Amino acid sequence: VLMVVAGKYLLKDVSVKNVLLSALAITVIHWVIADMGVFSGGILYPATISGWWTCMAAAILFERNFLCGTLLYVAIMFGSFEWMKTEYPSLTMA
Numbered sequence: 001v002l003m004v005v006a007g008k009y010l011l012k013d014v015s016v017k018n019v020l021l022s023a024l025a026i027t028v029i030h031w032v033i034a035d036m037g038v039f040s041g042g043i044l045y046p047a048t049i050s051g052w053w054t055c056m057a058a059a060i061l062f063e064r065n066f067l068c069g070t071l072l073y074v075a076i077m078f079g080s081f082e083w084m085k086t087e088y089p090s091l092t093m094a
Contacts, residue, residue, distance in 0.1 A: 002029050014078065023074050027067040035059050 003026040010022035045051035
């Protein structure tokens, strides 16, 4: 839900900058929320600040891949929609 709210707020005006910013924002949201579940499980990391940061650092490689996938997805989705608006002017919102 937080990712949808962030995307809706950041993409009021669709531009390359806003699309990249929203992709980065949802990646950070995913990183924190997903690692909260891993950390709160209490099996892999101790329940300390050090354990939290260790958990966050361990997920960097996964989140890098998530960011790359998100960037590819938004490039395809927003790029193809922008191209389709040139081919089909009825898609353009007035």
